[in-house]
Amino acid sequence: MTINPFYTRRIPASVPRFTPPRYAKLPLAPVNRSPVPRLTSLYHFDRAGEYGDRSYPGNCGGNLIRDLLLYFRPRSVFDPMSGSGTCRDVCSELEIPCDSRDIHGGFDAADPAQLPAERFDFVWIHPPYWRQKLYAADSRDLSRTPTLDAFLQRYAAVIANCAKALTPNGKLAVLMGDYCDREAGFVSLVYHTKRLAFDAGLRQCCTDIIRFSHGASSSRKVYRSSFIPGLHDVCMVFER
Ligand SMILES: C[S@@+](CC[C@H](N)C(=O)[O-])C[C@H]1O[C@@H](n2cnc3c(N)ncnc32)[C@H](O)[C@@H]1O
Structure with a gap:
């Protein structure tokens, strides 16, 4: 009888249960005329920067937003899911007018009737990852949608409005x-983000940007189950 060693081998006690932080050597990026050469498809910044409030659930560092604004050079920004105001703070540093709103202030990004009349060169959204974290005690909050279908329906409305x-x-x-x-x-x-953006008549205009999630609260937790940890999120940029 053949024994599959994969199933019979014991994991030695010396295998660490936690992987300590390590340095990864990133591929060299080609030289080009980008005004922001550090902005590549692999985005790594282990300091969040002095933007927004790091204790806000779902806070994202502001460096990626800053680099996107330096790259695309918009004259106005709309930030309809502002959370702790990370995008607003970056815009104020760069002196770009920014309209920041959130369901916490009563603004529903999924409601077309609440869209400002103005048009913007750049819209930044960092929506809830469905129910991973709960935000406002308001049924219009995307994180409060009871099913995936309900979430995707409201997410589609947010993207269409943006x-x-x-x-x-x-x-x-x-x-x-x-x-x-x-x-x-x-x-x-x-995947759903791209599908909904394409359905809204947008096209992706540059590479996916894989943002390393330094400081995610899940990285400090211990789980009983076995899974492949996701250590990144993805920034996608679309245009008409
Ligand atoms: C991931 S958090 C954004 C955090 C932000 N990037 C920061 O750095 O603080 C998502 C935000 O979307 C807001 N939100 C959820 N549903 C919304 C809706 N229908 N309209 C507007 N904002 C909404 C939540 O209140 C929350 O602040």
């Missing part, structure tokens, strides 16, 4: 991560 809010050459940047739980299984929210 598309409408763009000037003709405007860009919509979305930061999203995949989601997994016992009941729903693995949900590729990155």
Whole structure:
């Protein structure tokens, strides 16, 4: 009888249960005329920068937003899911006018009637990763949607509204991560983001930007189950 060694081999006690932080050597990026050479498809910054509030659930560092703004050079920014105001703070540093709103202030990004009349060169959204973290005690909050279908329906409305809010050459940047739980299984929210953006008449205008998730709260947790940890989220930039 053949024994598959994969199944019979014991994991030696010396194999660490936690992988300590390590340095990864990133591929060299080709020299080009980008005004922001550090902005590549692999985005790594282990300091979040002095933007927004790091203790806000779902806070993202501001460096990626800053680099996107330095690259695309918009004259106006719309930030309809502002959370702790990370994008607003970056815009104030760069002196770019920014309209920041959130469901916490009563603004529903999924409601077309609440869209500002103005059009923007750049829209930044970092929506809830469905129910991974709960935000406002308001049923219009995307993180409170009871099913995946309900979430995707409201997410589609947010993306369609953001598309409408763009000037003709405007860009919509979305930061999203995949989601997994016992009941729903693995949900590729990155795939759904692209599908919904394409359905809204947008096209992706540059590479996916894989943002290393330094400082995610999940990195300090211990789980009983076995899984492949996701250590990144994905920023996608779309245009009409
Ligand atoms: C991932 S957090 C954004 C965090 C932000 N990037 C920061 O650095 O603080 C998602 C935000 O979307 C907001 N939100 C959820 N549903 C919304 C809706 N329908 N309209 C507007 N904002 C909404 C939540 O209140 C939360 O602040």
